[in-house]
Amino acid sequence: MEQWKNRVAVVTGASAGIGAAIAVDLVKAGMTVVGLSRRVERVEALKDKLPGNLRVNLHAMKCDITQEEEIIRVFELIDAKFNGIDVLINNAGLLRKTALIDNDNSDIIREIIDTNVMGLVFCTREAYKSMEKHGRNSHVVHINSVVGHHLLCYLDQPSQNMYPASKFAVTAITEIHRQEFIRSKHHIKVTSVSPGVVKTDIFLPEHRDLIAQGPHLLPEDVSNKLESGSGNSENGDNSGENSEENGVGDAAENGTDVGEKETQLTWQDLGLNDVLCEACAELKWKAPSKIQREAIPLALQGKDVIGLAETGSGKTAAFALPILQSLMETPQSLFALILTPTRELADQIGDQFKALGSGIGLKVAVIVGGMDMTAQSLQLAKRPHIVIATPGRLLDHLENTKGFDLDRIKYLVMDEADRILNMDFEVELDKILKEIPRERRTFLFSATMTSKVRKLQRACLRDPVKVEVSSKYQTVEKLQQYYVFIPSKFKDIYLLHILNDLAGNSFMIFCSTCNNTLRTALMLRELGLAAVPLHGQMSQNKRLAALNKFKSKSRSILIATDVASRGLDIPHVDVVLNFDIPTHSKDYIHRVGRTARAGRSGKAITFVTQYDVELYQRIEHLIGKQLPQYECDKDEVMVLQERVGEAQRSAKVALKEIEDRKSGGKNRKNADGSDDDTEQFVGVRKRIKSSKGGKGGKFKKMKRK
Incomplete structure (x- = not known):
């Protein structure tokens, strides 16, 4: 120099x-x-x-x-x-x-x-x-x-x-x-x-x-x-045009970026052993994604890593592979703890660990709320290698399950750390961190570096190396984004029109509340559309059942709160509808990120009413562009008014029955079933079956009068 x-x-x-x-x-x-x-x-x-x-x-x-x-x-x-x-x-x-x-x-x-x-x-x-x-x-x-x-x-x-x-x-x-x-x-x-x-x-x-x-x-x-x-x-x-979108670490999306031929790295190049490279090949992960190329070599060197990356970037494999390699070198039970904000994300990470560790006899325990504590205690008693947990339920076991502790943990991972902190898990995190040895490796993954995440970084990481895949909020180029400006009282009618207009696609519809999620699902089912709700007030079994129906394509419409906007590997979403505009602009990015994944195209349409203009302007400011309007023929839309009105009234009655049953009223026969609440109505079931011919997924265009 x-x-x-x-x-x-x-x-x-x-x-x-x-x-x-x-x-x-x-x-x-x-x-x-x-x-x-x-x-x-x-x-x-x-x-x-x-x-x-x-x-x-x-x-x-x-x-x-x-x-x-x-x-x-x-x-x-x-x-x-x-x-x-x-x-x-x-x-x-x-x-x-x-x-x-x-x-x-x-x-x-x-x-x-x-x-x-x-x-x-x-x-x-x-x-x-x-x-x-x-x-x-x-x-x-x-x-x-x-x-x-x-x-x-x-x-x-x-x-x-x-x-x-x-x-x-x-x-x-x-x-x-x-x-x-x-x-x-x-x-x-x-x-x-x-x-x-x-x-x-x-x-x-x-x-x-x-x-x-x-x-x-x-x-x-x-x-x-x-x-x-x-x-x-x-x-x-060739990467000049195409290298923005690489394959991702989730099982369904870890593909190869055709634009990165000149600097294509293999899993071996990252320092992974043959067993793990074979596991990646079996999962059809052809090449590491950006976050994996950056994070895995650093993790294998024994460094603490902060990974700033969005959902779908491949971050699960970015921390799972180094942990498994270290575990193979020094085997022990309770080797790594992975903390996640939601049950669904915990299950998804668990599935990926099991897939990667299938050849080495890996034992994984997923510890989340909504499931039986006793069964989970038995899982922990078997001394698994990897524990994947939500903070609240993990703390329950630390305080109540005899013989369970985290004294030997070698790796701590906090996935979606910004969301963990936004969900007010700080008290639980503090208590958990006190139970974990200071001599450990820590990986912190987050979509954004918020002030809370910085504070957490200072508290639990030692000389971390930061790996940043995306420094600003952005949406992929293949995502077609639109808005539709409508009177609030006609939202349901426009929803049906757009679903009919784009028939044959799979949809995720985002609502702001659990109640509106269920109401909308009931209304669409009254109209014969194969909709299934997913929200935080459902039991874990029902949430998993709803998610599996959508993943298996037996239902073509998933209506969800923001519980499903991040972390979930749902590979076949064609259209995202923001039925209720998100209160936090950043949630828009996570919602629309459910579609146009792994190089595929997709649509996102946001409903904007007279009460949502300011929220919508914040979204446009965040993404740095003005969205075009989705064109709807008003006359065609209003033809559906009478049918939607009938469905709204039926949904209101059905919703009241569900609330009565939950509060101790009549008709409790299916209260503990694994299905979603909307399918406990025989009339609704018949309409769904008749509209789909006994099969789920795609629905036909409705005839307009």
């Missing part, structure tokens, strides 16, 4: 995330760093992460990178103060528009950069795509205009993991210097950022026209100059 001491680097977006990590690492490498951000106080706070003698080398300057005038002013100040800029690291394009990329009048900016910057322009692939979209590759990258050494460097697989992103920025600078390309102009594409390894492709100026096109093929003589460069004509950049 000696050659870079006393050089000046400018880092945009330096207040947090990758930008902050890169700024700190470059200062540690000996450079003087100017961190640009609108939140200048956060850049100043980064000095706390630096040794005392290096803090003077980090300078914070306020700058709105989206404003051309701001950039000009700040660059002129930096030029005057530091006599030029050696390295520009443009990270802000990841988050929002930046005038360095997205500006029609950037001649002055180009002149400043061309004159002053001799070094590396770094951005993530999102920023690179923004350049492609606006067709400004050459004048932003300056491959054909800048004098001296000027590079565009971007992550081909943007994991946004602090370690590889920041380390690669430092390593890339020194690597190019070491290879004596300092007097040439090149374009660099970083194709792999595994810890300690930076693989790159090098392009000379004459190849700049390939930048915005398909595969980049390297001349052999250039390729051979880099020890870590691929240079193989097979290693094209």
Whole structure:
């Protein structure tokens, strides 16, 4: 690093995330760093992460990178103060528009950069795509205009993991210097950022026209100059369009991303033994997903891991496989504890552990509420290797089950940690953590890094490594999202119309309350549609029965509260209907994430009434785009008014009967059945059977009068 001491680097977006990590690492490498951000106080706070003698080398300057005038002013100040800029690291394009990329009048900016910057322009692939979209590759990258050494460097697989992103920025600078390309102009594409390894492709100026096109093929003589460069004509950049969606770790979805051929890792490459690799092959998991590629090697090294990833990213296997490998090396009972927020997610994780451990005699106990305590006590008495539990029921057993303790636990996993904390399990968590040995490995997986999760991280993880697959709330490209604006009193009529309009698909309909979930299911059953409810007030047996009916396609409509919006592996959902708009905008992401999974397409339609406008605007703000309206013919919709009115009245009567039975009234004959409550009405059953011809799943379009 000696050659870079006393050089000046400018880092945009330096207040947090990758930008902050890169700024700190470059200062540690000996450079003087100017961190640009609108939140200048956060850049100043980064000095706390630096040794005392290096803090003077980090300078914070306020700058709105989206404003051309701001950039000009700040660059002129930096030029005057530091006599030029050696390295520009443009990270802000990841988050929002930046005038360095997205500006029609950037001649002055180009002149400043061309004159002053001799070094590396770094951005993530999102920023690179923004350049492609606006067709400004050459004048932003300056491959054909800048004098001296000027590079565009971007992550081909943007994991946004602090370690590889920041380390690669430092390593890339020194690597190019070491290879004596300092007097040439090149374009660099970083194709792999595994810890300690930076693989790159090098392009000379004459190849700049390939930048915005398909595969980049390297001349052999250039390729051979880099020890870590691929240079193989097979290693094209096909991932540019397709690598956003990789296979996921859930059993039904762990596929192969066709766009990742050039950096495709195998399970063996991650360090897994042959037994576990064979188990993955038997489950038809062809290749690890992003979160698995990042987390598994770190976990196998014995590190505590924080994984920020959405449901469906493959995080279950990301923690299950390292745990099983460690268990095979040092077998013992009560080896690992996995905490989850819901019963359904616990069952799903249990199934995956059993599938992966089928060849090694793995014993798994799933301990959740709603099931018999005595039967669970017998399970625990058999000393299982893996315990998967919800916090409340686990604490019940710790306090009441004789002989059960967690004194020997080697691994603790908190899955969906943000949701565990949102469900007010903090007291239970505190008590459980006191029962677990301090000498353990801890994995914390969460969709978001909330303040509560940060607090939990500080309390129970030691020097954790953060692995981040998605840094912002987003929905997949293949998801078609719509809204329908309707009067509140006509919601049921529009629901029936849309179900009829999209007949032949499988649906998940989200309601805000348990009562409305049951009412809607009863109403649709009165109309002859195969609907099954799933909500938190159902017994565990009934919840599992409802879920299994939908999974097996014997029912084509699942009506659920947010208990089903996260964590559940339901692979065949075609359409998500937000019948009741979510109160929390983030729940929208989790709801619509039930469809368009593993590269498939899907639809999501949100019902917006006159009372929901503000909530809907928050959703659009969160996802960063305005949704189109789902077109409905009002005349066709209102034809259904009379039929829906009759069904509403029948559903109201049926709902009252259910409530009476639960409160000790008559008709208790099926009170403990494993079926859902809506099927205890003979008339409803007949209508369902007649409409589906004895089979579940798809229903025919209704004839309109």
